[in-house]
Structure formats: C-alpha cells, structure tokens
Amino acid sequence: xxxxxLSTENFDTIISNPDIPVTLVDFWAPWCGPCKxxxxxVESLAEKMTDVQVGTLNVDEYSEIAQKYNIxxxxxxxxxxxxNIIDQFSGTMPVDVLENRVRQHLG
Amino acid sequence: xxxxDVLIIGSGPAGYTAAIYAGRxxxxxxxxxxxxxGGQLMTTTEVENFPGFPLGILGPELMQQYRKQAxxxxxxxxxxxxxxxDFVERHFVLHTSQNAYEGSSVIIATxxxxxxxxxxxxxxxxxxxxxxxxxxDGFFFKGKNVGVVGGGDAALEEALFLARxxxxxxxxxxxxxxRASKIMQERAKENPKIIFSWNTEVLExxxxxxxxxxxxxVNNQTQEQNTLDLDGxxxxxxxxxxxxxxxxxxxxxxxxxxxxxxxxTKTSKEGIFAAGDVxxxxxxxxxxxxxxxxxxxxxxxxxxxxQQKIY
Numbered sequence: 373x374x375x376x377x378l379s380t381e382n383f384d385t386i387i388s389n390p391d392i393p394v395t396l397v398d399f400w401a402p403w404c405g406p407c408k409x410x411x412x413x414v415e416s417l418a419e420k421m422t423d424v425q426v427g428t429l430n431v432d433e434y435s436e437i438a439q440k441y442n443i444x445x446x447x448x449x450x451x452x453x454x455x456n457i458i459d460q461f462s463g464t465m466p467v468d469v470l471e472n473r474v475r476q477h478l479g
Numbered sequence: 480x481x482x483x484d485v486l487i488i489g490s491g492p493a494g495y496t497a498a499i500y501a502g503r504x505x506x507x508x509x510x511x512x513x514x515x516x517g518g519q520l521m522t523t524t525e526v527e528n529f530p531g532f533p534l535g536i537l538g539p540e541l542m543q544q545y546r547k548q549a550x551x552x553x554x555x556x557x558x559x560x561x562x563x564x565d566f567v568e569r570h571f572v573l574h575t576s577q578n579a580y581e582g583s584s585v586i587i588a589t590x591x592x593x594x595x596x597x598x599x600x601x602x603x604x605x606x607x608x609x610x611x612x613x614x615x616d617g618f619f620f621k622g623k624n625v626g627v628v629g630g631g632d633a634a635l636e637e638a639l640f641l642a643r644x645x646x647x648x649x650x651x652x653x654x655x656x657x658r659a660s661k662i663m664q665e666r667a668k669e670n671p672k673i674i675f676s677w678n679t680e681v682l683e684x685x686x687x688x689x690x691x692x693x694x695x696x697v698n699n700q701t702q703e704q705n706t707l708d709l710d711g712x713x714x715x716x717x718x719x720x721x722x723x724x725x726x727x728x729x730x731x732x733x734x735x736x737x738x739x740x741x742x743x744t745k746t747s748k749e750g751i752f753a754a755g756d757v758x759x760x761x762x763x764x765x766x767x768x769x770x771x772x773x774x775x776x777x778x779x780x781x782x783x784x785x786q787q788k789i790y
Contacts, residue, residue, distance in 0.1 A: 401618065403614070403618070404615045405517065405520075405521035405522055405523070405537075405539035405542075405614065405615070406515075406517075406521050406522060406612070406615060408521075408539050408543075409516040409517050409521060409539075413558060431618070432618075438619070442607070442689055444606060444607050444608055444610075444616060444620075444690060444711070445606035445607070445612075445615065445616045445619070446615055446616065447615075448606065463606075464514065464515055464516055464521075465514065466512070466558045466559050466560055467558050468576060468577055469560075469576075
C-alpha cells in the first residue's frame with residue numbers, strides 16, 4: 373500500500389480504520405537527519421505490506437499531535453491497533469528490523 | 480551470490496570513501512549501512528570545517544552526497560546490520576540477521592557511537608527527555624530548561640544549538656575547566672542562555688513515568704548533592720568504538736579501538752582493513768575518516784592483487 377501522509381484532519385480516522393486495524397506511524401521532521409535516512413525505508417515497507425497501514429506525521433506541521441503522544445525524540449515509531457498504542461520505539465534501524473517489529477502485532 | 484572483492488561495513492565518511500575508491504579501482508563491493516545509516520554526521524547540523532564547502536554544509540546533506548557518489552561507482556548498498564564475521568576457505572563471510580555475504584577482503588568502518596552515562600533512570604527516560612542528539616530532539620524543548628553533560632566541543636555545540644530556542648541551558652562539567660576548543664568556549668561563554676555547573680556529575684535521572692522532570696547531581700569536590708528541575712538532558716560525553724563483533728578476531732586496544740599496523744589500515748588479520756573512528760581515538764573528524772577510508776581501499780586493492788585475488 374502507499375504511505376499515508378497524516379495530519380490533524382485524518383490522524384484519528386486512519387489509526388481507527390476498522391478494515392485495517394494495525395497502523396505504523398513514523399513521527400518525523402525535515403530537519404532531522406536520522407528521520408531522512410528512515411524515510412525511504414518506511415516508504416519501502418509501506419509498499420511491501422498489504423495488511424498494515426503505514427503513515428508519516430510531520431511533527432513540525434502538526435505539533436499538537438506530537439504533544440498529545442508525548443513525542444520528545446524523533447524518529448519515533450508508534451504502532452496502533454484499533455486506535456490504541458500497542459508499541460513504541462525510536463531511532464534508526466534496517467528495514468527487516470522494522471518489518472519484524474510490525475509483524476509481531478499481526479494475526 | 481558471487482564473491483565480492485571487498486565488503487565494506489559502515490556508512491559514514493570512511494565507509495563511503497572506501498566504496499568510492501574501490502569502485503573506481505574496478506573492485507566489486509557491497510556496503511552495509513548498519514544500525515546508524517550515514518553515521519555520526521547524520522545527527523549534526525552545519526559542518527563548517529569540511530574543505531570544499533566554504534559556506535558549510537549540513538551533515539545529513541553531506542552524507543547523501545557521499546552515498547550518491549558511492550552508488551555512481553557501482554557499490555551495492557545494503558540496508559542491513561552485520562552481526563558476525565567468519566572465514567570459509569579463502570573467503571570472509573559476513574552474516575546479517577537474514578543473509579550471508581562472501582568477500583575476498585573486508586573493510587571495517589563501523590565508527591563510534593555515543594556513550595551514555597549509565598546512571599539510574601537513564602534507560603527509562605531515553606527518548607523521553609534524555610537524548611544524545613540535540614539536532615533531532617531539541618525542537619521538543621522550545622522555551623524549556625535543559626541540561627547538557629560534557630566539556631568537549633560536542634557538548635558546547637549541542638548547548639549552542641539548544642540555546643537558539645530553549646529558555647536556559649545548564650552545562651554540567653565534571654572538571655573545573657573545558658576540554659573544548661577555544662572558539663567554542665568563547666561562543667558558549669558569551670551566550671546569555673548558557674550557564675556552567677562545574678565539578679558536577681549526574682547521579683540519577685528522575686521522571687514522572689512519562690518523561691524526565693529532574694536530575695540528581697553531586698559536586699565532586701564537596702560531595703554535596705542536590706536535585707534540579709529540568710525538561711531535557713542531552714549527553715555529550717564522547718563515543719565508544721563499534722568493535723564488539725570483532726572481539727577475539729582482531730587485536731583491539733584496551734578502549735576497544737581496532738589496532739592497525741602503523742601508518743596503514745591493515746588489522747591483525749590479513750585481508751581485513753579498518754578505517755575511521757573505529758581505529759581513531761585521536762582525530763575523529765569526517766575528513767580524517769574519509770582519508771582513512773581511501774587508504775583502506777588502496778590497501779585492500781594492493782593486497783588483493785598481491786594475493787592474485789582479483790580475477
């Protein structure tokens with residue numbers, strides 16, 4: 373699936389999508405070097421996975437969402453299931469590590 | 480998969496420069512990006528002292544240029560972490576969590592990673608107020624009070640960056656003087672938002688379960704302890720070489736740096752070369768790492784031809 377660009381308008385709807393309950397969210401900003409390295413990795417994971425939604429949230433543009441989820445470091449990844457946070461981790465990692473972390477929460 | 484002439488571990492200035500030189504020498508190569516793709520420059524902002532960029536260049540941008548240049552000369556860049564190394568007949572084998580790669584020679588450019596304080600609370604509040612990257616995380620502390628631990632150039636760089644938008648930066652220095660260069664000391668001391676706390680060590684990081692709220696400090700001269708309310712703590716106390724997986728395979732010095740034959744990049748194992756911060760505790764610059772990456776590729780090329788391993 374294609375990566376979803378998240379915003380204040382669609383955030384809650386996407387993370388509670390009843391058809392695809394698991395969503396990976398990448399909290400990032402354009403000035404963050406490690407986030408830039410993770411960008412293409414997250415995008416390639418989105419394209420590969422069909423049973424998970426992958427979204428990106430620019431914390432610069434939507435700081436109210438970053439605040440709501442207590443983001444104090446980026447890149448931070450959160451995995452939501454039916455709108456609830458079920459996993460959270462930060463930093464750079466290879467694509468297989470990210471994929472395995474997401475797959476743990478499927479099925 | 481066919482045997483590569485050279486396998487390069489690491490994606491900082493040393494690794495990419497080795498890849499550029501290996502590629503131009505006609506050597507086939509794979510480069511493994513590792514856990515921190517792009518290396519330490521990815522967590523910096525403006526690099527002012529890299530020759531060729533008179534107006535400075537952003538660290539992450541510089542690394543993207545390195546990467547493009549390495550790709551241009553044919554290196555296969557793998558987004559994987561090498562977890563172990565062994566030898567099969569005349570080849571080296573590098574293992575990742577899923578794959579194995581064979582090469583006639585290896586260049587280690589795994590660099591160094593930030594040191595942590597290893598005090599109670601640090602692990603819990605890491606990414607929740609405790610950070611080793613002001614350029615990544617500083618943004619979340621606009622108008623807040625933060626601390627920086629350390630007395631070198633890196634600590635002052637973090638403090639000066641944070642001072643642009645936080646309310647106050649307190650620098651906790653273990654000694655009563657700074658190790659940092661004169662120009663950085665002057666900049667920091669002139670900045671009205673920066674204050675210094677000398678002879679001070681952090682004992683504990685305390686929070687509310689969600690995020691850091693204060694730290695406990697000790698004055699190492701008087702042994703007097705106190706707590707200080709803080710919103711963020713940035714740790715800049717130096718780096719340790721990423722050489723764990725080579726323990727028992729290569730000679731390391733007591734600090735864990737890989738030992739090389741003087742003036743070369745040859746490690747204690749024939750066919751394995753090393754470059755950059757994983758061998759260098761003295762200079763630790765992007766430009767010196769790049770220089771060593773170049774040396775490693777040239778050393779590897781010569782060794783391969785002496786072994787008649789280039790077919």
